Amino acid sequence: MSQKHLKEAFISNLNGTSLLEISVGLSLAPLCLLGRGLLLVLWYLHYGKPVGSRTYSLLLDFLVLVSPLLFSCTVLSPIIYFIPLILAAFCAGIFARVCSQRKQKTGVPFGQIVKEFQKTYLDPEYIPAITVFRVYVNVLTSISILAVDFPQYPRRYAKAETYGTGVMDLGVGAFIFGNALVCPEVRHKSRVAQPKFSHLVRQVFSVWPLVSLGVGRLLSVKSIEYHEHTSEYGVHWNFFFTLAFVRLAASLLLAIFPKKNSWMVGLTLAVLYQLILSSTSLKTFILHGSSGRGSRVGFLDANREGLFSLFGYLAIYMASVQVGVWLLERRSSVRGWVEAVWALLLTVVVLFAFLHVSQACADPVSRRMANLSFCIWVMAHCLLLLLFFVATDLVLVFTKLLVKGSSVPSCWNVVKLPHASAKHGAEAVSEGREDEVSHVCLISAINKNQLLFFLLANVMTGAVNLLIDTLHSKAFSTLCILHLYMFFNCLVMYILHAKNRVLKFW
Numbered sequence: 001m002s003q004k005h006l007k008e009a010f011i012s013n014l015n016g017t018s019l020l021e022i023s024v025g026l027s028l029a030p031l032c033l034l035g036r037g038l039l040l041v042l043w044y045l046h047y048g049k050p051v052g053s054r055t056y057s058l059l060l061d062f063l064v065l066v067s068p069l070l071f072s073c074t075v076l077s078p079i080i081y082f083i084p085l086i087l088a089a090f091c092a093g094i095f096a097r098v099c100s101q102r103k104q105k106t107g108v109p110f111g112q113i114v115k116e117f118q119k120t121y122l123d124p125e126y127i128p129a130i131t132v133f134r135v136y137v138n139v140l141t142s143i144s145i146l147a148v149d150f151p152q153y154p155r156r157y158a159k160a161e162t163y164g165t166g167v168m169d170l171g172v173g174a175f176i177f178g179n180a181l182v183c184p185e186v187r188h189k190s191r192v193a194q195p196k197f198s199h200l201v202r203q204v205f206s207v208w209p210l211v212s213l214g215v216g217r218l219l220s221v222k223s224i225e226y227h228e229h230t231s232e233y234g235v236h237w238n239f240f241f242t243l244a245f246v247r248l249a250a251s252l253l254l255a256i257f258p259k260k261n262s263w264m265v266g267l268t269l270a271v272l273y274q275l276i277l278s279s280t281s282l283k284t285f286i287l288h289g290s291s292g293r294g295s296r297v298g299f300l301d302a303n304r305e306g307l308f309s310l311f312g313y314l315a316i317y318m319a320s321v322q323v324g325v326w327l328l329e330r331r332s333s334v335r336g337w338v339e340a341v342w343a344l345l346l347t348v349v350v351l352f353a354f355l356h357v358s359q360a361c362a363d364p365v366s367r368r369m370a371n372l373s374f375c376i377w378v379m380a381h382c383l384l385l386l387l388f389f390v391a392t393d394l395v396l397v398f399t400k401l402l403v404k405g406s407s408v409p410s411c412w413n414v415v416k417l418p419h420a421s422a423k424h425g426a427e428a429v430s431e432g433r434e435d436e437v438s439h440v441c442l443i444s445a446i447n448k449n450q451l452l453f454f455l456l457a458n459v460m461t462g463a464v465n466l467l468i469d470t471l472h473s474k475a476f477s478t479l480c481i482l483h484l485y486m487f488f489n490c491l492v493m494y495i496l497h498a499k500n501r502v503l504k505f506w
Contacts, residue, residue, distance in 0.1 A: 003227075003469075003471075004225055004226075004227045005227075006471060007149060007227035007465070007470075007471065008227045008228070008229065008230075010149070010471060011148055011149070011158055011159070011227075011229050012161060012229060012231070013161045014155050014156070014158050014159065014160055014161055014164070014166065015156070015160055015161070015163070015164040016156060016159075016160035016163075016164025016165040016166035016169065016365075017154075017156035017157060017164075017165060017166060017167065018165070019165060019352075019355075019377075021080060021081075021156075022165060022167060022170060022381060023381065023384060024080060024081055024084060025072070025080060025167065026381060026384055026385045026388065027084045027388055028068065028069060028072055028083060028084060028087065029065075029069065029136045029139075029140070029385070029388075029389075030385075030388035030389050030391070030392040031084060031087035031088060031091060031392075032064055032065050032068050032069065032087065033065065033132060033389070033392050034091050034392045034395060034396065035064055035087060035090055035091050035094065036060065036061065036064040036065055036408075037392075037396040037399065037408040037411060038091055038094040038095055038098065038396075038399060039060065039064065039094060040060075040406070040407070040408050040409075041098055041396075041399050041400065041402075041403050041406045041408065042094055042097060042098050042101075044403060044405065044406040044407070045098060045101050045102060045403050045406065046101070050406075050407055054440055054494075054498060057440060057441065058442065058490070058491070058494050061441055061442035061443075061490075062442065062486075062487060062490055065139075065442055065443070066139060066143075066442075066486055066487075066490065067483065068083075068087070069139070069140065069143060070143060070147075070479065070482050070483060070486065071479070073143060073144065073147055073153060073154070073157060073167070074147060074150070074152040074153055074475070074478060074479065074482070075152055075475055075479065077153075077154045077157070095399065098399060098402060098403065099402065102402050102403055113398075113401050113402055116401055117334060117397070117398045117401055118334060118335060119333075119334075120333070120334045120397065120401065120414055121332050121333055121334075121414075121415045122332055122333070122334065122337065122397065122412045122413070122414065122415060123332075123412060123413040123415050124330050124331065124332035126412070126413065127327055127328070128389075128393050128410050128411055128412055129327075129386055129389035129390045129392075129393055130181050130182065130324075130327065130386075131410060131443065131444075131447050132389050132410060132443060133178055133181070133382075133385060133386055133389055134178040134181070134182070134447070134450065135443050135446045135447050135450070136385075137171065137174045137175060137177075137178050138446060138450055138453055138454055139446065139486075140171060141171045141175065141454070141457070142453070142454065142457035142486065142489060143482065143486060144157070144167065144168050144171060145168075145457065145458065145461050146457075146460070146461040146464060146465075146481075146482065146485055147478075147482055148168065149461075149465055149470040149471070150470050150471075150473050150478045150481075150482075151471065151472075151473065151478075152473075152475055152478045152479075159172075159229065159232060159367060160365075160366075160367060160368075161231060161368070162231075162287060162366060162368055163363070163364040163365065163366050164364070164365065164366075165365050165377060166367070169365075169367040169374075170377075170378060170381055172239065172367060173313070173316055173367075173374070173375075173377075173378030173382070174378065174381075174382050174385075175239075175243070176243070176246060176313050176316045176317050176320065176378075177316060177317075177320045177323075177378065177379070177382040178382075179243065179246075179247065179317070179320075180250070180316075180317045180318075180320030180321045180323075180324060181320060181323065181324040181327070182324065183247070183250070183251075183321060183324070184202060184203070184251075185250075185251070185254045185259050185321060186259070186321055186324035186325055186328060187328075203247050203248055203251040204248065206247075207243075207244040207247050207248055209451070210240045210241075210243050210244035210247075211240070211241065211244050213240045213455065214238050214239075214240030214241040214244065217238050217240060217458070218236060218238060220462070224466070226462060226465070226466075227465070230296075231305060231368060232305065232306075232368075233303065233305055233306035233309075234296075234302055234303030234304060234305050234306045234307070235296055235302040235303060236299070236302060236303050237303040237305075237306025237307065238306070241306065242306060242309070242310060242313055245310055246310065246313050246314050246317050247317075249310070249314050250314060250317045250318060250321070253265055253314075253318060254318075254321065259321055259322070259325055260322075260325065262318045262319070262321040262322045262325070263318070263319050263321075263322035265318045266314075266315040266316065266317070266318030266319035266320075266321075266322070266375075267315070267319065269311060269314055269315040269318065270311075270312065270315035270372045270375045270376075271372060273311040273312060273315065273370075273371070273372070274358075274362055274363070274371055274372035277363070277369060277371055278362060278363070282308070283363075283369065285304060286304050286305060286308050286368065286369050287368070287369075289301055289304065305368050305369075308369065308370075309367075309368070309369060309370035310370075311370065312369065312370025312371060312372075312374055312375050313370055315375050316370075316375050316378050316379065319375070319379055320379070320382070323383070323386075327340075332415070334394065334397065337390060337394060338394065340390065341387060341390055341391055341394070344383055344384075344386065344387040344390070345387060347383055348380055348383050348384050348387065351376055351379055351380035351383070352380050354376050355373060355376045355377055355380060358372050358373040358376055359373050365377045393411055393412050396408050396411045396412075397411070397412050397414060400414065401414070409440075409441035409443065409444060410441055410443040410444055410447075440494070440497060440498050442490055442493075442494060444497060445490070445493040445494045445496070445497035445498075446490070446493045448493070448496070448497050448502055449493055449496055449497075449502060449503055452493070452496075452503050453489060453493050456489050456492060457489050460485055460488065460489060461485075464481065464485060468481065
């Protein structure tokens with residue numbers, strides 16, 4: 001068997017992992033983010049100034065924000081349930097150290113800080129959880145697309161063949177979710193009058209880079225006979241085409257239906273698609289082809305997974321637009337965001353209950369079809385991750401109040417109303433100098449060039465696979481390769497951000 005067929009067999013016919021393991025794994029990135037923030041506050045408390053060296057800042061960010069995730073999905077995956085406990089204990093230890101040192105330097109009672117925290121106002125124009133969510137989805141995807149070719153990456157984390165919940169299956173849906181959170185329709189302020197189809201026209205011109213990347217990937221994969229998982233999207237289709245089509249179709253739907261009802265449109269799409277799958281021969285066609293034996297004759301038959309899963313991804317996108325609209329509601333107080341955390345938690349619980357019913361009455365989760373269960377599963381876990389990030393930001397805000405003058409990049413700015421008697425909705429002003437300082441951090445660096453980061457990760461993944469026999473790699477060499485690969489990708493983004501460069505070819 002050729003190396004190409006060996007690698008294809010290595011990533012095929014898998015069944016995914018449990019919902020619990022994925023939920024536990026989702027807590028790792030927020031805990032890493034919390035640990036980084038607490039370390040920066042402790043540094044400021046000890047030295048009286050933020051980390052001045054950009055080299056040290058990059059190393060700290062990489063070692064705390066990225067490296068634990070690399071270990072967790074490879075050599076530490078057998079103890080994945082203990083890793084969040086270890087990280088939480090690490091964060092608790094740093095927080096205790098901050099409280100201890102602060103008590104020695106200031107006489108402000110802890111209870112007074114708690115009262116101040118409850119009355120704190122946050123920058124309503126910037127929600128760091130959205131940015132961090134999108135960046136971490138990109139980072140986790142970049143790790144997985146290369147790590148999956150190494151034997152140290154658990155097969156249960158890879159994409160499931162027909163039914164199942166693999167970590168990489170969730171990554172595909174999370175990409176759609178993250179794109180919808182910041183789509184033009186969400187960011188558009190309704191009080192500004194614009195033509196009804198203006199966003200659709202802009203999307204037509206903005207998706208051509210995705211189409212170009214899709215064509216480029218198709219030609220490069222076929223020309224060098226790179227290994228590919230055909231049952232993922234088909235023979236010619238790929239995820240770049242899916243992203244482009246979903247964005248165009250969603251803009252058309254949002255030009256017809258108001259965005260405040262987008263969740264209803266998404267739910268209707270998912271339910272109707274599931275009814276068609278269950279009551280017709282469409283499911284058999286997607287899974288087994290027109291011949292019933294996995295044929296790939298003609299464009300529709302050859303790309304049936306990629307084409308028909310568009311309905312499920314479009315449903316996820318429309319439902320996610322509703323989440324974006326809800327998040328961008330003017331909610332500037334800590335109290336308002338605490339209530340939002342509880343609302344997110346309730347929604348997650350309800351979605352998991354619906355997921356249980358959907359899998360019992362319809363079909364199990366299937367990324368290959370993007371059925372109703374898959375849509376519910378993606379929404380539940382994406383909202384859970386978003387909840388974790390919002391809660392993390394609130395903890396960091398509280399910690400910054402404990403240590404006046406400290407700053408944490410990619411975290412909420414604390415603001416206060418200009419007058420004690422100011423009316424609701426008055427413009428807020430920043431408290432302290434945090435908004436005046438340009439932070440160079442890994443999260444903001446990747447956020448500035450997200451598509452470039454994803455493209456670079458894909459190119460580097462292909463280069464590593466062509467140069468190295470990943471199937472027979474030992475644990476030490478695997479960790480070295482993955483760390484060098486991710487550090488190179490991050491370093492390029494960090495340098496571009498330091499030079500204030502955004503690279504686009506459109």
